[in-house]
Amino acid sequence: QLYKQFALTISVSMALSALVALSLTPALCAKLLKPQHAVTSDEAKKGIVGKVIYYFNVWYNKTLEKYTRQVRRCIEHSKLMMLGLVAIVVLAGVFFKITPTGYVPDEDQGMFLISYNMQEGASSNRGIQSMIELSRDVAKIDGVRYVMPVNGFDILTMAQKSSAGILPVMMEEYDKRTNTVFNAIKSVYALAPKYPGLNIMAFPEPALPGLSSTGSLSLYVMNLGGDDVNTMNTYAQQFVAKANQRPEIGVAYTTFNTDTPGYKFVVDREKAESLNVPVSSVFTTLQAFLGGSEVNDFNNFGRTWKVVVQAQPEYRDDVKNMRFFFVKSNNGDMVPLDTLVTANPDMTVPSVSRFNGASAFKIAGSPADGYSTGQAMNALEEIAKEVLPTTYTYQWVDQSRDELEAGNQAYALYAISMVFVFLVLCALYESWTIPIAVMLSVPPAVLGCLASQYIRGQNNDIYMQVAMIMLIGLAAKNAILIVEYAKMNLENGQDVVTAAVNAAHLRLRPILMTSFAFILGCVPLAIATGPGAGSRVSMGNAVVGGMTFNTFVGIFLIPVLFVVVERFFSNTPKPRNPFRRRKNKENEPATPAD
Known part of the structure; x- marks a missing residue:
């Protein structure tokens, strides 16, 4: 659903933008832009605004000349530039491998949930007393508005249980507190030693409605060999003990026990x-x-x-x-x-769950600080291979399953996006070769996106994947601005190098203007704070990093790609038609015999 919503939003906004650009913009240009006579430098420097514009143009013209010389030099060293492109592709693959994966980032929604369990079989009266004491201590945490204790309900099994209870905690409005939900949860765990008879766990409100409210890691371990509950409990406790020893796991637990x-x-x-x-x-x-x-x-x-x-x-x-x-x-x-x-x-055991027709126990938890859900899931898979016998298997559920499916879809989405952009460019240029130069300009955007996520500690999640798809189109847009004019210059009789250099010289300003306008517009997303900041930072950081790196690398790489592609395909001999050669031989006069 997230992919569909973003796709619909982006498609409609781009369609409206194209409609305005093709209809209203030309009319406004004709109305507002008037012919101006040439002015001297003294006239141009009148007023503060005039001086700023004048000196900016002087600086830009000097920079443009230096840029043009560097573009020609890059074309002269095209082999070195292509090696650099290969290095960019390799680095992008490395960052794909090392960037932590995730589903959606956690959000500070002003609410979190505390779950506690006492000794199995404890009475509800004892639970009420423990609940009252715990709720009083939680209410003293900075930023907590009120606590709503509920005794006799186990959120982990979604069943009534005399020895369990929950405490939904509501925080103050974000602008009225300095403490975050995540710091408040740490404070709750700091209270745990005060209650040795309670097993306390705290979870933030899920970022999306419908996701698991008891942690972002969930899997069922299925008993296919028909073992009794005592044997299942042995494996369950070994699994949880191993998981809590791993640095990637913040907390792991199971509700399955025989006590x-x-x-x-x-x-x-x-x-x-x-x-x-x-x-x-x-x-x-x-x-x-x-x-x-x-x-x-x-x-x-x-x-x-x-x-x-x-x-x-x-x-x-x-x-x-x-x-x-x-x-x-x-x-x-x-x-x-x-x-x-x-x-x-x-x-x-209080109850035995069944999953896919087999007796099963559930393992749930959350990743540790500094680790993503993808890293924590990999750790749990390693533990499953180490602890469980061959008669046991496991399957991810809830948010973990959604994350796994989303990760598998990401590569298909990238491939489909690239194919669609390529086919549209082929239709635009009526050529199969020129779009190759455009598509080869995409890897710098991918590298910038992944590197910025890795440097800032962000995850490769759904929001970054949407940003990546946007970057494919934006990188292609920058390349089109140069390739379009280079193709026109080539058709007007210029050689391929001159055509590429002149196109880069002419289109540098619109590339920088559109790119920096987009980058600066996304900076507030990349540095956002408060409710909903997790998703905004993930998408904004990916877009800003990818577009910035692509802009500075692309303005030098795109002319080189155009020249390399044109030279390669123009020098490739066209296949001959054997039927035409045979026909020509039949029409030739016979050679007289010796």
Whole structure:
């Protein structure tokens, strides 16, 4: 959806810009631009504005002459320039490899979520007391507006749990606080040693609606070998322990454990058979009284209500109360349930998840400061290969899966963008060769984009990928400004070197004007702060870096590319038509025999 939204926005804005440029701009030029007589230098320097414009033009003309000489020198050393282009392509590939990958950057949205878990089986009363104490300490953190504690809900499993709770934390308005959400989360973790009985985790609000609210790393580990829950728990704890030792992982956790106290009910099947009691009736009675059984539903107040049969709480607090539960035999006798069922204390899992039809446990977490989600995902994949046996496999879910799919689509998007630009240029120039010079000017923009992201610690995320696609078009635009005039000069009889040099001399000003206007317009994005700054900085930094490097390199490289491409294809002999040669030989007079 992000790609579609950006594509629609850019396409519509460019279409409107083209419409205005082809209709309104010529009319305004005819209305506003008037012929002016030549003025002397003294007349041009009248007033402060006149002096600034005059001396700027003097400086620009000198710079233009130096630039023209350098362009001719670059063409003379075209082989060295082409080696430089190869080096740029190689460096771009290196930065593609070393730039951290990500999905979308985290944003300071003025809210974050705290999740806590106590010892398995802890009562809700104990949870309420711990929740009140923790919420008071969190409220004292700088910038926190209020805390809304909720006891008895586990955000990690999205289920009710007496030993868990959540604390949504709302921050003050951004202009009224100096502390960020991310620093507040660090302060929450600093409170953890004060609560040894609580497992505290904090997560920022997801940058996009629908993304995971419990960290940017999520995967399910599937048990394909049919191991029991104790074996699964062993691998789950080993996985989490290894993950928390890696520098790329800030926090990793799993909700899967076998430490939940409970009871294992054992049915004496032989005794049930001797008393003529169906075993299925025993299980049904246990489920109805101790767990609850839905028997009906009814409509009232515009809603559907469930009718659930269940024993009163005081009869479910103690397993000894099974003596009050009776099951009916086939003879019509009522048999006490405790005579058929034995309750043995046991440690088990609160629930077992299934993923793709197999028993599974979920691993989730967040990357450490200074590391991207892509680096953290690679670390977790390495741990999976090290810890898990061959009977276990894993699959990314939630935001991690979206990031993986987006990364796989990026290369296809780049390729499609390049192909479309090339085909449009082929239609424009009615040639397959001239667009090659234009497309070869794109690598400097790619290198500048990736290098600026790497230097500033930004990620190769969706916003950078959109910026990269824009840079392909902008780099091609700069090349077109020179190649178009060079082609016209070549058709007017100038040699290829003179045509390229004159085109570069004439089109330097519009290239610099349009490029710097765009770069300066994107600088506020690259240095943005506050809510939404993550996405703006990622895109703005990529565009500013890529366009700046492409502008300064492209004004020297594009004329060289035009000359090299023209010379290469003009010197390549055209394939001969064998049928035409055979026809000519048939029309030649026969050679007299010796």
